[in-house]
Amino acid sequence: MQNTELDIIKSSGEKVKFSFSKLRNSLLKSGADKKTMKYVLDEMRNELYQGISTREIYNRAFALLKQVKSVYASKYKLKNAIYELGPTGFPFEKYVGRILTSQGYEVSFNQTVLGKCVKHEIDVIAIKNNTRNLIECKFHSEEGRNCDVKVPLYIHARFNDIKNQKKTSYHESGWVVTNTRFTEDAVQYARCVGLKLISWNYPEDNSLKHLIDKSQLYPLTVSTLLSNKEKEFLLKREIVLGSDLLKNEYLLDHLGISDSRKSRILSEFKILCTITKVDGN
Template identity: 60%
Template sequence: MKGKSIIKVQKSSGEKVDFSLPKLKKSLRHSGASEKDIQQIIDIVRDELYQGISTKEIYNRAFVLLKKKKSVFASKYKLKKAIYELGPTGFPFEHFIAEILSHSGYQVAVGQYVEGKCVSHEIDVIATKNTEKLFVECKFHGEEGRNCDVKIPLYIHSRYQDLMITQSQDCKNAGWVATNTRFTKDAIQYGQCVGLYLLSWDFPKGNGLKDRIDRIGLYPITVLTLLSNREKEFLLDRGIVLCKQLIVAAFYLDHLGISEKRKEHILNELKLLCNA
């Protein structure tokens, strides 16, 4: 990047914004890389910037450079992209949300039908803890740039109201909407107004998906840089959504015909991620 001219970058939504060096540094720090490594990567990426470069291209370049440093750094860095790779059905994402709640002390059930006053509703995740009962609707998007607008919480709230008529008032019932993308400003405003709990990649601030995953080391297998897309699909089809699940069910790596040496590298990366 020559001189002090402001570089405009293009987001996945098509919006053009100023390139943010602090934002890039922050995302690289989440990978666990050292400050020295981060600075080296930033110097290279900054020199390759040009007007209109996509955020995807910046990400890809930083990812490759991180992977050269250490594969586990690249795995942690690609967390957001890895969540998108849980598709296309969204079913693994429902299990992922269930696991996050399970690690917070809830008993969870996925894909349950519950009778409302007017109709029966399929609830993606039901989580209970003591007298608390959560009804969670998961909205998964397989591509970036597709945020959840106000129509989503409007629709979920109407379902939730129908459900509450048939639910025990002895429980502290709560409706949730969880997404792997972001909520629009209106969606957040409406959700807060009617009492829906919204969970997205970066909302609530400090307790969004990214923060929860980093805090408990609950990484999806799609973050792994040592597995091919075909191998990840094989594991997802068999209900292996989390890195910690693959550690316990490592025999699936044998089913994939993975060599002992490569298997050792994969298990080492899994343990580093889960202990992070």
């Protein structure tokens, strides 16, 4: 069957045409070399069928990459690794803050800001070049839950109340950051009122994925070697990035992890950034 004839089902239930070129690009961005990419594509070519879900395609590609080299699988699972930062959403806020800190922003979390009418708790405040960016983080722990127009409507009303208070020397800007997607209406409204939106794939040149690749700050949850319970233990101790773990590797001893496994886990994160720098992705 030609891939142009193959319908696949997205997590939202939408039916779309399968694209080998998109799969090829995602494999290349994992750091996989051309030999590995060809191996995965050849294997999957014989396993695809009409109506296969994007989840099944992802799981199979992930398993094949892991067979070759775990660090390829780690980078390939980046989007899913963000979902694993839940369920409270606070690790996601910390993660967004760390990315912005790497870009030169002065960042603070969960600050109460006085509005003209009421007080507001802001997830992340990022200051740079005399602009105070008030950021609301909308985290979803599963695919298919997109942010509709009600989200920017609500957030814009809150930010307007803060701006109308007029007791700051900063120029102020409102942002909404999500790990999923915004609907077309949400994007249209935000453009109209001047609200900045950042989602997994929007805007194209400044999306969450683009910012992660640019900063090379990968979440702890990309690890293919840590168990879910081990990740949860570390996240509760505010170990959000792989680099955090490299600086606090003693926490792996607290988990009773053997020296040989500990070495593999730390090596996984060290290699991840090395591959990123080499392949330019």
